Amino acid sequence: MTDPSLKTGQTPSLSFYEDMHPPAADFRSDILAGLSKPQKALPPKYYYDEEGSRLFDAITEQPEYYVTGTELELLRAIGPELAALAGEGAVVLEPGAGSSVKIRTLLDALERPAAFVGMDISGDHVRAACEELAADYPELEIGALCHDFTQKLDVDALPLSENAHAGRRVVFFPGSTIGNFELIDALGLLKTLRSWLREGDALLIGTDMRKASETLEAAYDDKAGVTAAFNLNLIARINRELDGDIDADGLQYRAFWNPYRSRVEMYLMAVRDMHFTVAGERFVIRKHETIHMENSHKFTLDTFHDLAAKAGLKSRKAWVSGREPFSMHWLEPAGEAC
Numbered sequence: 001m002t003d004p005s006l007k008t009g010q011t012p013s014l015s016f017y018e019d020m021h022p023p024a025a026d027f028r029s030d031i032l033a034g035l036s037k038p039q040k041a042l043p044p045k046y047y048y049d050e051e052g053s054r055l056f057d058a059i060t061e062q063p064e065y066y067v068t069g070t071e072l073e074l075l076r077a078i079g080p081e082l083a084a085l086a087g088e089g090a091v092v093l094e095p096g097a098g099s100s101v102k103i104r105t106l107l108d109a110l111e112r113p114a115a116f117v118g119m120d121i122s123g124d125h126v127r128a129a130c131e132e133l134a135a136d137y138p139e140l141e142i143g144a145l146c147h148d149f150t151q152k153l154d155v156d157a158l159p160l161s162e163n164a165h166a167g168r169r170v171v172f173f174p175g176s177t178i179g180n181f182e183l184i185d186a187l188g189l190l191k192t193l194r195s196w197l198r199e200g201d202a203l204l205i206g207t208d209m210r211k212a213s214e215t216l217e218a219a220y221d222d223k224a225g226v227t228a229a230f231n232l233n234l235i236a237r238i239n240r241e242l243d244g245d246i247d248a249d250g251l252q253y254r255a256f257w258n259p260y261r262s263r264v265e266m267y268l269m270a271v272r273d274m275h276f277t278v279a280g281e282r283f284v285i286r287k288h289e290t291i292h293m294e295n296s297h298k299f300t301l302d303t304f305h306d307l308a309a310k311a312g313l314k315s316r317k318a319w320v321s322g323r324e325p326f327s328m329h330w331l332e333p334a335g336e337a338c
Helices: 025-037 050-061 067-077 079-086 100-109 123-136 162-166 183-194 213-219 224-243 301-310
Strands: 017-018 091-094 115-120 143-147 171-172 203-209 251-260 265-269 272-278 280-287 290-297 313-318 325-332
Touching: 017 123, 025 272, 025 280, 050 091, 050 224, 067 079, 067 100, 067 115, 067 325, 079 100, 079 203, 079 313, 091 100, 091 143, 100 115, 100 123, 100 171, 115 123, 183 301, 213 251, 224 251, 224 265, 301 313, 301 325
Parallel strands: 017 143, 091 115, 091 171, 115 143, 171 203
Antiparallel strands: 203 325, 251 265, 265 290, 272 280, 313 325
């Protein structure tokens, strides 16, 4: 039986759940628009259906994919420093709440954190993830938001206790997800996250760093072909959900390091001329023509700090892993964004 003291939308395991009704993505329109561009492109946000999410988890387990393991090692190593910076009773906000391993590593490092709020554009996903976390951290206020984290958020209005609101806010954005955005969009996102912070609060963010092209290209094009399958799964989704007839056998996955733009670029390349239909519209792709799938920008400490400064954030502390260079940054508000 539901506890009568719980507010509407609550469950016994969560302090609160709020659906902020983010605008629904239009899969059909976005795919048709992307295939109609001179440089065909597919929005990477559509990678993550059930099979896509499974394949991404498999990518993180490939020996070439250093990002997840390196970041976790770094998080564990700097745990005592993070506890000192955050202080007692911090409230942790995680936009795009993902790997429970990472947030658990952070929460375990902090000194008696007061609350955790996870948010994601998929309400079912974030609610399930936060309920699972709440079961293991019963002393912690845990809330979930169905929210597009690229949009504004009034953190002061969240239904947290007075004690939680009094603690230092730590916005946790791991995984080098910032690198998947075009730089102008990355700046916009940093400005949004900065708007969640008060004086003394912080953004703890992970960024991958420039390194040997061989290492980068292997990480994003593993020998087992899992990353290729991850990209081709989006083609399968288009065929299934939009009545498409794209021949996946006519597409070959490619990833390469672009040193001039400091990013790994991922494509599907046609191995022959192809005609296909999606949602009743016809398209042509010529041999060696590509469909742009995703980018992963890599930073130096200086290039990322310059980007952060434009968003009104200053670096209080940065850490770099000793194995494959990966960095984590403790950023605090500093004046207004440019």
